[in-house]
Amino acid sequence: MGSAHLSPGLVQAQNLPTLGDTSREDLSPLAERKLGEQIMSFVRRDPDFMNDAPVSEYLNRLGNKMLESRQDARGETSYNFEFFAVRDPVLNAFAFPGGFIGFHSGLILAAQTESELASVMGHEIGHVSQRHIARMLTSQKNDALIPLAALALAVLAARSSPDAAMAIATGGQGLAIQKQLNFGRDAEREADRVGFQILRESGFDTSGMVSFFGRLQNASRNYNDNLPPYLRSHPLTSERIADIQSRLIDERYRQHADSLEFLLTKARVRVLQDSTIQGLMDASTFFDNQLKSGKLEDQITARYGLAFVAYKRLEFASARKQLEQSRKMLEQSTVYKGMLSYSNMYVDLSIDILIGDKQTAAAVKEAEKGMRDLPLSRGVALQYAEALLADSKEEKAAVFLRDQIVLYRQESQLFHLLAKVYAAQGKQAAQHVALAEAYGIEGNLAAALQQLDIARREKDALYYELSVIDAREREWKEKHKEQLADEKKRR
Structure with missing residues (x-):
């Protein structure tokens, strides 16, 4: 090739x-x-x-x-x-x-x-x-x-x-x-x-x-x-x-019904595969044709796909309408009825639409309900923090994210969100320390060390933050030194 x-x-x-x-x-x-x-x-x-x-x-x-x-x-x-x-x-x-x-x-x-x-x-x-x-x-x-x-x-x-x-x-x-x-x-x-x-x-x-x-x-x-x-x-x-x-030959035939999540995943992937203007047009055409299917499950998926396309186009009113139609059809399905509260696909898209449409208070409520229904969903938890930030509840978002970091220390996206919260609060040193932690988890040590250097020079750097900066800098400089030594050996 x-x-x-x-x-x-x-x-x-x-x-x-x-x-x-x-x-x-x-x-x-x-x-x-x-x-x-x-x-x-x-x-x-x-x-x-x-x-x-x-x-x-x-x-x-x-x-x-x-x-x-x-x-x-x-x-x-x-x-x-x-x-x-x-x-x-x-x-x-x-x-x-x-x-x-x-x-x-x-x-x-x-x-x-x-x-x-x-x-x-x-x-x-x-x-x-x-x-x-x-x-x-x-x-x-x-x-x-x-x-x-x-x-x-x-x-x-x-x-x-x-x-x-x-x-x-x-x-x-x-x-x-x-x-x-x-x-x-x-x-x-x-x-x-x-x-x-x-x-x-x-x-x-x-x-x-x-x-x-x-x-x-x-x-x-x-x-x-x-x-x-x-x-x-x-x-x-x-x-x-x-x-x-x-x-x-020796296997007894076992029919397996496709899960709702499989069908909705394919709809999301079809949109995410190509989010250009032409790509969204092609996806919309595919879902329009799928709507003509006599199968209710195909129509549920198509409405969901059209809602996702509309969201990507920033057409939030249309996205809400299509998503609600998909939900109503879902409750009519003999196969998937009752699955709505167990699907993070609907919760995720609903929160995104509400945040995009600046209905931030409603987004927070939707995310709170989503976390109750889907306590194991990391995506919904992250969206809750994003909804709080969009609704100008920075302190509540900071407390939530710090609690989450205790439980999920290696989840870099938590630190990226925390950096956004600190930026909104005007806490510049804390913002750069959080970004450094995110880059460190992701293995980008050069960027992590750069963020620590910026954080140290910020006027609002507190004693605790300076202590964290010193400790992380020693750890990451040693690792970065090893990386550079390996690179030099290969030259």
Whole structure:
């Protein structure tokens, strides 16, 4: 597919640390997780990272449901998995070291049923639980030494195009890295086996794996030698499909009804995939056509999608109307009736519309109700803080955010919001300290240290804040020094 465009995040990834000599020793679970976290620190900064709370929460609920179905699903390492989406119409999914699994928006939209999406998720979980990535990093004993930093950069680039690894690497390392990125047939069969078992145990229709992979195989015939990324990094053969089909012979057919969250996630992803003027027009046309369907569930989804499109266009009155119509239809559904109070999709969009329309007091009330109905939703909790800030209740927002930080210390968005609150209160030193904490969590130590320097020079810096600045500066300077030393060794 030729060379790939490198986003700023990919370019910065060249500063990733070398975590070990893969030609001499196995990659430990700790090093594998560290590598995954380093890669994710750059993925999260990439403009194509889909930082949408409802979509992320759905993917993680689905993933954790599957993981909980089998005690051994997390593998020998018992990683805490993280599932996320990226904005890319190309059909692909991928696993990073340490339990990070990503889905292209194109693949989510291509899944015709929730069981199909779950089948891909189960397959990727299989790769992680069987430590296929770690095995690949240590199996090529005769290849030239590949620093893990170089591999991390290649994996990031391969997210959109596996051939991008070849463009990034130079000399003999290019071939070695490409060999590391592509799963072999044995690994694919093993991931199929594990994924199939997880799919079955978690109550999904196991034929979803055959239908989705079968459609992929049929689609590949139109690509000739230029296969889609998913098929290039996950070689799909007739033998694999036949093996999955043979597993279905002894399976009792189990119909799985698509969840409301799956349908609404697809609607959100369709809008988020392309929020340009043309993209919103295309999404609106799709939802208008979907309204003509005789199925009530399609009409519920279409109204929700049109509400999201209207919100993106800043047409808040229209957005409210479409969302209310979707809600009314939902209560008429025999399948999804009563699900409204359990769906953060509706709460999230409703709060966003109210804040956008400057109905801030109503937004606060909606968020308060949302937190009561959905106490585990991190997205709704963050929206509550945003609603308080929009309603000029800065002190209440600050107290809430500080309480949340005690519970969720590694959630950088809490610090970003707290920085906004302090800015509104005119607390400049505190604002920059909060921003420094956010950047530190995200792995951007240079920016974190810069914010500490600004905070120290602010006239309103208190003794406590200066103490925090000194402590964080010592910690981050040491880490940053290690990063620079690693970079110097690679030159």
